[in-house]
Amino acid sequence: MAKEMFTGAQIFLKSLEAEGVDEIFGYPGGVILNIYEALYNQDKIKHYLVRHEQAAIHAAEGYARVSGRPGVALVTSGPGACNTVTGIANAYYDGYPLVVFTGQVSTEQIGNDAFQEADIVGITRSCCKHNYLVKDVKDLARIIKEAFYIATTGKPGPVVIDMPKDVLTAKAAFEYPKEVKLVGYNPTYKGHPLQISKALKLLREAQRPVIISGGGVLQAGAHQELTKLAQLLEMPVAHTLMGKGTYPESSLQSLGMLGMHGNYWANFAVVHADVIFAVGTRFNDRITGCLKRFARDSQVIHVDIDPCSISKNVKVDIPIVGDAKNVLSAMIKELSSKPFTIDHEAKEKWLKQIDEWKQKRAIPECPSDKLSAVKVIETIYEYTKAFKPIVCTEVGQHQMWCAQMFKFDEPRRFITSGGLGTMGFGFPAAMGAAVADKNALVLNIAGDGSIQMNIQELATCMDYGLKVINCVINNGYLGMVRQWQEKLFNKHYSETKISAPDFVKLAQAYGAKGIRVEKEEDIIPALKEAMESNCSVFIDFVVENFEMVYPWVLAGQPLNKVLLSNDQKVC
């Protein structure tokens, strides 16, 4: 009997089904009409129509961050595909799994400068984990299988599949492959036992150890193992921006975030540590400060699944290539297998020293009696924490304040663009988060600059009843750039004063709720009203223009050159 034949468009849907995908974000267009036709005739996969392709990718990433499953987006060729680039780069940098499907002109037209043709495989080559141009419908199912495998294994990342129009209409038999055969791709999960033993010896003997926990711990689902190991060896834990929630911040051993705007004591602990145990971090310049001065007097153990991250920036004494969960479990197992001793006295002394550093805190200074942004964010945190919100942010001052003020005891609750630092990420990511967890309270804390980069997604939220509470910290400036201009460019606020629409009216125009807050006593009532609302909300917090984010380690300075306040005091 002849096998049943399916079009490429049908194979696409069947493959997604086989991968367990039931929600995708997208935007139709000429060359992918056949897929939209196939979508029309089924009800297994729900499609969210966004208002800009960039938002589709960010939404898919928000979805992936919250659910732990790969995010899927579908766009058309040419401009649709080009609009995805920032989103793809963002996911690549922060290491979240996405499979992005782009339409392409027919194979015989490729290279002819056809209408809406773009070489998206060429364009995205350096900003995705892998990409494919499907040239034959018979390859489509295999390629989709490979793409999901590549996106979700090793260091996760985005994979792009470019599908020409004729491939979507051509027919082939459908059989979803059970296995993936990729000879050139074998991520290392298991850490080398010898390296693990060496690392343990060093950690046991350490007098002043510190753990740096990064996004890799979150990705590997290794937060419990990390917490256990930290407790066993009495090590304090600092986290990177991406590592937020990988170690309970309510724990005494938590140092909070380190780096450019990290805690004074976290930076000091890292500077004075004799052993740094870094797990799942790339040692980005925002956390190391001046590289030459970083870890000058300490031994560094570095666990990462991506060998490229090891000894790229910081020279490592004991590298361990492997998955954080796998490596940390092996370490706990080895520790538990026989009695071990650590120098409790030294550890106690070390924690006491850190406690002393903890007395040095940046004191928020609001230069006028206008509403303070810091106060607003603090209040949002205090008021909403009981509801366990998912907190998304855009990029800038508000992002750093959120990272400083919001405390999380579990991962996947704080969604922010770390590596690429993409303004406009937060709102669509929050939308994706709301899709992934339909019962969660989803906040997007935004600046008045960032929110205007993807504000159109309010329409998408309204269409699908997705509730995102946008807390716009409206200071009338691109605050973080302005802060640099204040300190480093003689207060020449070149092109950083930025206007905004009336967010309340704008929200209303979309059919959403808009609230304006100008006084401290109105913060909580506004939050309450927003939470009671049955649709997305904009709260326009009109705040002081010239507040600064502290602590602040200026770019290129060592981590212990921390500015704590406006009067240039260097500690």
Add this chain to the structure above:
Amino acid sequence: MSTLHTISILVTNEAGVLSRVVDLFSGRGYNIESLTVAPTIDRNYSKITITTVATQEAIEQICKQLHRLIPVLKVSDLSVNEAIEREIVMIKIQPKDEDADKILRIAEVTGAKVIDITDKTYTLQIVDDEKQIQALIELIKPYGYKDFVRSGKVALSRS
């Protein structure tokens, strides 16, 4: 300290792989000195040989980055261990009548072959390592040359 490295890369023989490899060099500001690529005996795979000037740390990073590319199976820095390296060079010379004999003698001594003769030109070919090729170039230079091409290195490790 920057030195010349020869990197051998085994890849799957499919469209776009070379651009992935080359993009990685250009995107990170590394310069390619020479590049050769051809299928292996098993035509499912190709071997790319790249020479580049870089520090040891940079080379390690390049190798790791190359390895991260999905179609890349194997990456080796052949400068670490002993390797056999060869390159093919063709030089077209238009010697004065009185120099013709000298050119032929240089070819003989250096192991170069005359692979083409027209009424005005000789074309020499040499297949050798960097040192011998340089020697030939230095010897030929005083007589002038019309055209010159070199293939880029291919290399195999000895072990």
